[in-house]
Amino acid sequence: MQDSAVAEFEMSEYWYINPGWEEKVEDFFARKREPEVVLELEIPGKDFNIAGKGSSEIKNLLKRLGVDSEILRRIAVAGYEAEINVAAHSQGGKMISNVYDNLIYMQFIDNGPGISNIQQAMIPGYSTADDLVRELGFGAGLGLPNIQKNSDALHISSGLNSPTIVEIIIFF
Amino acid sequence: MTETKYFHALQILTDNCTGCTACVRVCPTEAIRVRDHKAIIDSYRCVDCGNCINVCRFHAIIPLSDPLEIIHQFKYKLAIISSSFFGQFTEDISYEVAKQAVLNLGFDQVAEEAAVTDFMINIIRDYIRKNRDKRPILSSNCPSVVRLIQLKYPSLLPNLFHQEAPMSILTRYFRDKISKEFGLEEKEIGIFLIVPCIAHVTAVHQPEGAYKHLQDGAFSIGMIYGKIRDSLKELQNNPPSIETYPKGLTWALSGVQAELVDCEDIRTLSVNGVENVMEILSRVEDHYLDQYDYIVLRTCTNGCVGGCLNVENPFVAMSRIKKMIKEGQGRDFDFSELYELYQKGEFAVVPLAPRPIMELDKDIKKAIQKMKQINEILIMLPGLDCSACGSPSCYALAEDIVLGKASIDDCVVLLKRHSKDSEEVENQDKDKIND
Numbered sequence: 001m002q003d004s005a006v007a008e009f010e011m012s013e014y015w016y017i018n019p020g021w022e023e024k025v026e027d028f029f030a031r032k033r034e035p036e037v038v039l040e041l042e043i044p045g046k047d048f049n050i051a052g053k054g055s056s057e058i059k060n061l062l063k064r065l066g067v068d069s070e071i072l073r074r075i076a077v078a079g080y081e082a083e084i085n086v087a088a089h090s091q092g093g094k095m096i097s098n099v100y101d102n103l104i105y106m107q108f109i110d111n112g113p114g115i116s117n118i119q120q121a122m123i124p125g126y127s128t129a130d131d132l133v134r135e136l137g138f139g140a141g142l143g144l145p146n147i148q149k150n151s152d153a154l155h156i157s158s159g160l161n162s163p164t165i166v167e168i169i170i171f172f
Numbered sequence: 173m174t175e176t177k178y179f180h181a182l183q184i185l186t187d188n189c190t191g192c193t194a195c196v197r198v199c200p201t202e203a204i205r206v207r208d209h210k211a212i213i214d215s216y217r218c219v220d221c222g223n224c225i226n227v228c229r230f231h232a233i234i235p236l237s238d239p240l241e242i243i244h245q246f247k248y249k250l251a252i253i254s255s256s257f258f259g260q261f262t263e264d265i266s267y268e269v270a271k272q273a274v275l276n277l278g279f280d281q282v283a284e285e286a287a288v289t290d291f292m293i294n295i296i297r298d299y300i301r302k303n304r305d306k307r308p309i310l311s312s313n314c315p316s317v318v319r320l321i322q323l324k325y326p327s328l329l330p331n332l333f334h335q336e337a338p339m340s341i342l343t344r345y346f347r348d349k350i351s352k353e354f355g356l357e358e359k360e361i362g363i364f365l366i367v368p369c370i371a372h373v374t375a376v377h378q379p380e381g382a383y384k385h386l387q388d389g390a391f392s393i394g395m396i397y398g399k400i401r402d403s404l405k406e407l408q409n410n411p412p413s414i415e416t417y418p419k420g421l422t423w424a425l426s427g428v429q430a431e432l433v434d435c436e437d438i439r440t441l442s443v444n445g446v447e448n449v450m451e452i453l454s455r456v457e458d459h460y461l462d463q464y465d466y467i468v469l470r471t472c473t474n475g476c477v478g479g480c481l482n483v484e485n486p487f488v489a490m491s492r493i494k495k496m497i498k499e500g501q502g503r504d505f506d507f508s509e510l511y512e513l514y515q516k517g518e519f520a521v522v523p524l525a526p527r528p529i530m531e532l533d534k535d536i537k538k539a540i541q542k543m544k545q546i547n548e549i550l551i552m553l554p555g556l557d558c559s560a561c562g563s564p565s566c567y568a569l570a571e572d573i574v575l576g577k578a579s580i581d582d583c584v585v586l587l588k589r590h591s592k593d594s595e596e597v598e599n600q601d602k603d604k605i606n607d
Contacts, residue, residue, distance in 0.1 A: 073458055101540055102536075
């Protein structure tokens with residue numbers, strides 16, 4: 001993921017690691033294992049009918065692997081919120097779910113316009129959602145905080161007029 | 173497929189089955205396969221929703237219920253009628269007449285589910301208020317919903333309303349009462365349900381969660397309807413004067429039931445139809461519906477009026493029942509004894525064990541291997557989900573292959589493509605020879 005920062009833009013990034021999981025997260029990035037199963041899905045911008053399908057698909061896939069129901073719930077919530085974020089705030093993007101035998105690593109990569117101030121975006125209740133998004137019942141400013149609450153690791157990198165990359169790790 | 177532990181109130185008439193796969197495609201738990209041109213039901217996965225019965229055009233999957241004659245094995249015979257029964261008749265047939273006609277079939281007494289609706293509403297509210305830590309509470313009256321949760325959403329089992337359904341509450345109450353009143357032993361009293369769906373027949377013969385023996389048989393509304401039709405006209409000329417509870421008929425309608433439970437501190441949602449039920453349960457799992465305190469779930473259209481043992485269309489039946497509720501005179505059933513029993517915990521049910529069907533393997537590493545194999549096979553399959561192979565979808569076939577229950581040669585589309593390819597190769601070979 002370190003390669004993902006695009007040099008020509010002024011990028012900022014945000015890290016969160018669930019206390020106690022630092023070593024495991026570090027180990028995950030250091031080992032660079034190949035995922036066992038990969039699921040890739042396009043998320044069109046402003047299409048709230050499709051947004052959410054990816055996390056629902058992932059939940060069903062992980063149910064088949066016998067993942068604990070409470071962990072499943074966290075994955076479904078974090079994934080859903082991240083999908084909605086791509087649909088609500090960007091010009092569309094994609095969701096890549098990498099399944100390992102002990103964790104899931106989800107990447108959400110959109111086509112911009114980027115987050116100008118990530119720290120601000122992490123404050124519960126803060127939202128830049130437009131009227132259309134609010135009319136549909138989204139944009140309460142709880143998306144990113146909710147993702148963080150359910151993740152073991154969260155990394156966001158973005159900048160104005162650049163893509164936003166949200167990466168989530170949840171251990172089984 | 174060899175699991176025979178679970179009884180289900182349906183039967184496949186193999187001679188009638190054409191292997192058309194219509195049932196395979198409508199089964200919500202993917203319990204049906206067509207093998208050797210005949211449908212087979214996996215009894216472990218079946219939830220008795222009745223979809224396959226409704227969709228079969230060849231009369232090859234038929235519902236099972238008990239024959240009326242079994243009532244004669246008992247000294248005292250009580251029938252308990254499910255609310256949707258009263259929506260099956262034309263509007264000139266009154267509630268009184270329909271009820272009396274059932275009594276005339278040879279019962280000593282007839283009671284109805286509708287009598288305890290108010291009581292149910294009260295204990296549901298009480299239960300919700302005492303279990304605020306579990307949100308939302310899910311209705312447990314529909315046996316198909318309960319099975320679905322055991323199979324596909326086991327994490328929601330604690331959210332079920334852990335009390336008996338109204339007809340079982342009545343069974344408990346009347347068995348005791350009749351026994352005392354007539355000095356009969358419990359086993360001399362036959363208590364039978366008249367039910368709208370096979371899930372209730374299954375539940376009578378294979379109760380899950382009950383602490384005590386409940387009913388002695390279940391009759392289909394359709395069968396009873398056929399038997400009383402002739403006597404209805406006669407009774408109409410001489411309407412009986414018997415107790416009825418039209419205000420309580422709401423139990424047959426999932427939407428109206430939810431509205432009745434809804435109050436200042438309890439927010440309810442009503443869901444019917446098996447696809448809707450599954451979507452909602454999936455969202456409840458993710459805590460996206462925590463704003464609701466109570467969700468009424470029924471797998472049939474409009475609730476119990478949509479059950480496969482009814483004779484009338486669910487929308488017409490619903491409209492008639494609504495009319496009866498509106499025009500009916502409220503009569504009060506004395507609930508004091510029932511409340512006492514409820515307070516003592518007499519109606520509590522045993523927490524149900526999950527019956528998971530989703531996991532490919534108990535060991536996650538093996539499950540991943542199986543999933544990889546499934547994905548490898550899936551890429552080869554045409555993705556048409558045509559069911560011609562006898563499995564409900566290409567994914568299901570891939571899974572069946574990996575689990576050793578099917579072969580890739582079962583795919584008709586691939587077979588056709590291969591034969592076409594080999595034909596072309598043959599033709600090319602011929603051309604070469606001709607050249």
